Amino acid sequence: MEIISNPQELQTLCLMLRSEGKKIGLVPTMGYFHEGHLSLMDAARKQCDVLIVSLFVNPTQFGENEDLDAYPHDMERDSILAEEHGVDILFAPVRDDMYFDNHSTWVEVPDLAANLCGKSRPIHFRGVATVVTKLFMTAQPHVAVFGQKDWQQLAVIKRMVRDLNIPVDVQGHEIVREDSGLALSSRNVYLTEEEKAVAPNIQKGLQKMRDQVAAGESDAAKLKQDLAAFYAAAIPGSIIDYIEIVHPENINILKKVEDSALCAVALQVGKARLIDNLLIKV
Known part of the structure; x- marks a missing residue:
């Protein structure tokens, strides 16, 4: 080389x-x-x-x-x-x-x-x-x-x-993840052991949103509100930068999940700003 x-x-x-x-x-x-x-x-x-x-x-x-x-x-x-x-x-x-x-x-x-x-x-x-x-x-x-x-x-x-x-x-x-589900990132080294234990809930929350959509929920505001509540409980001390549901190609914010949609999130967990996403197909 x-x-x-x-x-x-x-x-x-x-x-x-x-x-x-x-x-x-x-x-x-x-x-x-x-x-x-x-x-x-x-x-x-x-x-x-x-x-x-x-x-x-x-x-x-x-x-x-x-x-x-x-x-x-x-x-x-x-x-x-x-x-x-x-x-x-x-x-x-x-x-x-x-x-x-x-x-x-x-x-x-x-x-x-x-x-x-x-x-x-x-x-x-x-x-x-x-x-x-x-x-x-x-x-x-x-x-x-x-x-x-x-x-x-x-x-x-x-x-x-x-x-x-x-x-x-x-x-x-495709995203490569740790066994816990946490998306790999160079910034993961900033996480303490306690923070690393709860950070996988970022992806778990996205999966819960996907399950809500599969069950018939399509209102983006409701989905985002529920995900924010989940993060507040599951990742204590984290600060949400954004939770959004957007069109996967033009990144425009969606009000309804009616076709393919990307749920993207960014959270500050301790010193680390972590991002993740999940493509949801109706």
Whole structure:
């Protein structure tokens, strides 16, 4: 496995690889790999000749008072894991090589970023869309794989690629969970033992909502109210950022669950902001 930090060096190499007919796969990450990241690598590995994983904690998607400085990292461990999962190139740039001091160009998908995480983190998806565009331009991938835990992010990137005619096949990969049902996240390391014991109730609450819909409840306000009450009892001390039921493609808020709907939640549990979702099909 080769480790490259310079964007121009990677771009030159990838343009050459494309000219040779090689199919390039990309898995963008912020590092501190867990089984979720590794499953994305495995899925991409099956589809490409050259697998690139980017490892870059993107500062432009963090707002004030968020955990940019505290975000977990372990380059040595990540390098070993990446190589074990068939990664050919680990792209690990530094901030100054990704963003010039007078950087002033941004990519935004405002319609899909208005709700959910975009509402409480107003600059987040501007940063995500911009850095992913830069990664696509640098790595020149044919296919890129993202996790569905960040469903809204995946929707934003798919729309961005469609609207800008970027020739990348953007794929979503199912959420990987601990045996308890807790969605894997690099931020899970922030949880205390007590918090980790109750955090799986995030997914259990979503499953209860799905059961309510299966039993005939379709009013979104009622479903969200019941889920909020469940979280208050089952995850004491947690703070709900949002509980929403949205259209899975355009992320518009739904008043009734009449067809496919995505229930997405974000909760602050101790120091960790945890997100999860469940696709409900009527």
